Amino acid sequence: MGMTLAEKILAAKCGKDRVSPNEIVIVPVDCAMMTDILGPRMISDEFDRLGMGIKYPDRVVIVADHYTPAATEHQAEIVDFSRRWAAEHGVSRFYQLEGPCHQLLAEKGYSRPGNIVVGTDSHTCSSGAFGCFGTGIGSTEMLGVLISGEIWFKVPETVRINWSGSLKRGVMAKDIILRTIGEIGHDGATYQSMEFGGDTIEALPMDERICISNMAVEAGAKVGLIQADEKTVEYMLAHGVADAAEAPRYAPDSDARYCRVLNFDAAALEPVVSCPHEVDNVSTVSEAGTVKADQIYIGSCTGGRMSDLRMAASILRGRKVAEGCRLLVSPASRTVWMQALKEGVLGTLSEAGATILASTCGACLGLHSGTIGRGEVCVSTTNRNFIGRQGSKEGSTYLSSAATAAATAVTGRLTDPREFL
Amino acid sequence: MRGTVHKYGDNINTDIITPGKYMELSIEDMARHAMEGVDEDFYSKVKPGDILVCGKNCGSGSSRETAPRALKAAGISAIVAKSFARIFYRNCFNIGLPVLELPETDEIGDGDTLDINFSSGEVVDLDSGRAYSFAPLPQRLLDMLDAGGLVAQLEQEKNRRGEK
Numbered sequence: 001m002g003m004t005l006a007e008k009i010l011a012a013k014c015g016k017d018r019v020s021p022n023e024i025v026i027v028p029v030d031c032a033m034m035t036d037i038l039g040p041r042m043i044s045d046e047f048d049r050l051g052m053g054i055k056y057p058d059r060v061v062i063v064a065d066h067y068t069p070a071a072t073e074h075q076a077e078i079v080d081f082s083r084r085w086a087a088e089h090g091v092s093r094f095y096q097l098e099g100p101c102h103q104l105l106a107e108k109g110y111s112r113p114g115n116i117v118v119g120t121d122s123h124t125c126s127s128g129a130f131g132c133f134g135t136g137i138g139s140t141e142m143l144g145v146l147i148s149g150e151i152w153f154k155v156p157e158t159v160r161i162n163w164s165g166s167l168k169r170g171v172m173a174k175d176i177i178l179r180t181i182g183e184i185g186h187d188g189a190t191y192q193s194m195e196f197g198g199d200t201i202e203a204l205p206m207d208e209r210i211c212i213s214n215m216a217v218e219a220g221a222k223v224g225l226i227q228a229d230e231k232t233v234e235y236m237l238a239h240g241v242a243d244a245a246e247a248p249r250y251a252p253d254s255d256a257r258y259c260r261v262l263n264f265d266a267a268a269l270e271p272v273v274s275c276p277h278e279v280d281n282v283s284t285v286s287e288a289g290t291v292k293a294d295q296i297y298i299g300s301c302t303g304g305r306m307s308d309l310r311m312a313a314s315i316l317r318g319r320k321v322a323e324g325c326r327l328l329v330s331p332a333s334r335t336v337w338m339q340a341l342k343e344g345v346l347g348t349l350s351e352a353g354a355t356i357l358a359s360t361c362g363a364c365l366g367l368h369s370g371t372i373g374r375g376e377v378c379v380s381t382t383n384r385n386f387i388g389r390q391g392s393k394e395g396s397t398y399l400s401s402a403a404t405a406a407a408t409a410v411t412g413r414l415t416d417p418r419e420f421l
Numbered sequence: 422m423r424g425t426v427h428k429y430g431d432n433i434n435t436d437i438i439t440p441g442k443y444m445e446l447s448i449e450d451m452a453r454h455a456m457e458g459v460d461e462d463f464y465s466k467v468k469p470g471d472i473l474v475c476g477k478n479c480g481s482g483s484s485r486e487t488a489p490r491a492l493k494a495a496g497i498s499a500i501v502a503k504s505f506a507r508i509f510y511r512n513c514f515n516i517g518l519p520v521l522e523l524p525e526t527d528e529i530g531d532g533d534t535l536d537i538n539f540s541s542g543e544v545v546d547l548d549s550g551r552a553y554s555f556a557p558l559p560q561r562l563l564d565m566l567d568a569g570g571l572v573a574q575l576e577q578e579k580n581r582r583g584e585k
Contacts, residue, residue: 037444038485046572050579067445074445122484122508138486138512140571147575186432187478191507220481220506278432365441365483386436386482388458393440 002253004158005225006193009133009250013116021157021259031059031110032145033119035101036078037066037367040085042120042139047146055149057090063104064096066361071368099333099359102126102301105134106210107335109241113228114248118145123301123383125221128194128213129206130236131228131249136217156193156222157259159184160252163200165266170417172311173208174303174381174401176200176264177215178272182282183262190220192259195252200266201226206235207307214302215383218279227251239335271404271416273379276396277387285404291414293398294376296321296405297390299330299357300364303381308332308402309340313348315406315420321353322412328370330357352409366391379408422519422539423547424472424498428531429459431476433502435509438480438488451487452494467496472535474526475502480509489513499537501526501544514562517570525553539563 003011003018011019013027034040039062054060062082070076079096086094098104102123105111111127117134118124120142127134137145145151161180181188194216201209209226216224228249236244271285298304298312309331321327329349331337337359340346346356357363363370364382372378372391377398380390385397400408403417410420437458443451456463473492479502480488489512492500500513500520513520519539529535533548542557558566568574 038487042486050572050575052575052579072445078445120484122482124484136484136508138484138508138515140486140515141511144515144571144575186481187504187506190478190504217508220478222507365436367441367444371442384436384482386434386458388440388442389436391442393458 001257002255004193004256004258005131005195005227005250005252006133006156006158006223008252009114010153010155012114012248012250019155021155023155024152025155026150026152027116028150029059029118029145030112030115031061031105031117032142033061033063033101033105033110033117033124034142035066035121036064036068036082038120038139040082041078043143044085047143050147052147054089054091054146059149060091060146061093061105061110062086062091063098063101065100066367068097068360069358097334097358099336100301100361102214103305103332103336106130107239107333109236109239109244112247113232114250118142118151122217123214125216125224126210126214126301128216128224129209129226130232131225133223135222154191156191158193158195158256159189159260159262160258161194161196161262161264162198163196163264163266164198165200167200167266167269170403170421171269171271172307172401172403173204173211175269175272176266177212178274178282178399179264179269181215181219181280182272184219186218186278186280187220189216192221194219194221194224196224196226202229205307206231207305210305211302218383271401271418273404273414274385274399276385276398279385279399285400285414285416288414291377291398293325293379293408293412293414295370295372295378296325296327296409297363297370297378297380297382298402298405299328299332300361300382301332302383303402304330304332305336306339308381309336309345309349312402312406313345315403315417316352316354316409317348319352319410321409325409325412327354327409328357328363329354330363330369331359333359363390365389379405379414381405422499423534423536424470425468426472426474426529426531426533426535427463427467428474428529432478432481433459433475435480435482435485435488439485439491444485444487448487448490448494452491455491455495464495469496470498471496473497473500474529475500476526477503479505481506484508486512486516489516489518493518501529501535514565515571517566517573519566521555523553523555539566
């Protein structure tokens, strides 16, 4: 019996020929990532009291992305504390204002094929787009990882998700993952590995693949893996990861054992949205009814990369944001920001009436830079629409692709982007 | 362990338990807002030792450990649910808050008194008189809970090494 992608990575990392679902393995952690919101501030007292130190400081990455730029004095103190803690504990890899951590892990080469990445953010599964076993953990779990340099995992069962065929114009990776979660359910892959494949996935650029892996946790999954290929290596090389080609690119065996296999037809996929207040509450845009939008948010580690911004610009070029509606754009990283600037994408969006924000997690979880008020509706390219997530619990969030979000900005109501393409 | 039940439904996610807007606060202050998304009076209702009972997919969403920590700080001593999201489940053990998967939570009423024995794998609802059994926890998790969580366990191990 062969192995799935998750089993291959874990077996290689724990030095075994093979591992099987439900077996407990202990693996070394290649990259331990902490954010400002759930990082040093949550563990510092206990960590210092234990006095055991960080085993591998050069494997630790600290990213101030949730409270940057700080909206309050207290947020500023948390960012400052994170920076000082990193310096005091020999962690040189500290970043701030570079963008949400998952995009940063991708661009800086920390999301590396065959590696184990853990982070104090549930969307660390984004690293799966690189064939990298990335998963979210809690702060105390991270404390254990810092001290030991390793972590235990129960080897997950794997659900294989195949997408075949060509996407229609105006349909994006976000539609693929929302449709998948709509089918599986928000707890349908709990504890499992989601392994995405098929010619549709292979044809997607890395930008779009990251969007898919990013949301695996929204179905409850531990990881959302995509087999690394030439595109993976090209992306890493383009971002300055010189030894990208040397990383092991595992493939699942043809006789791997899956707990479930799902097959989807990309050609039949229409633009979809997750309606309030659960991610698996998925409907086609055309069937979602009339939804007036107060705010449109294009950004985050889920929906703020170049593919998203270019798509939004192609719809908004020569058009204006609807009266009474605000469009906020937060590029997924400083690198994305600069690229979008060079390509004229930020200009196009600004001319249409968009407000370009810093690269930050802020609005995604109602911290700052786009918090919604009572009764307001936000159409958002982010990953979660839980009640109160983006601000008032009397507000609501519809999750969509950047194409749908841009079309919605033009009309002021939830709109199928194909009307403008 | 024995406590009074506070009963909620399915998908009690981490944004409900500790909303993002309160994440700047201390755990004790965050606890005052715990569960605000579904019950504004949660904090004032809970007494130390009480038990939270939920439906499916409890703790879904964020990796924020503030969720179980705030519940614990509010007085919750154990959580029983039909199923848990994995990061939340792991976080609970790491901070020393025992959790238990039980398919029959629909039969347990708000305000009932539950008696839970994690070592033997038994739960008794003292109001309905119904008893349930569950697979006892693996020893490594029982040890972690006995110690009071991962940090306390690491501290014990360190002290033991120091004594040798």
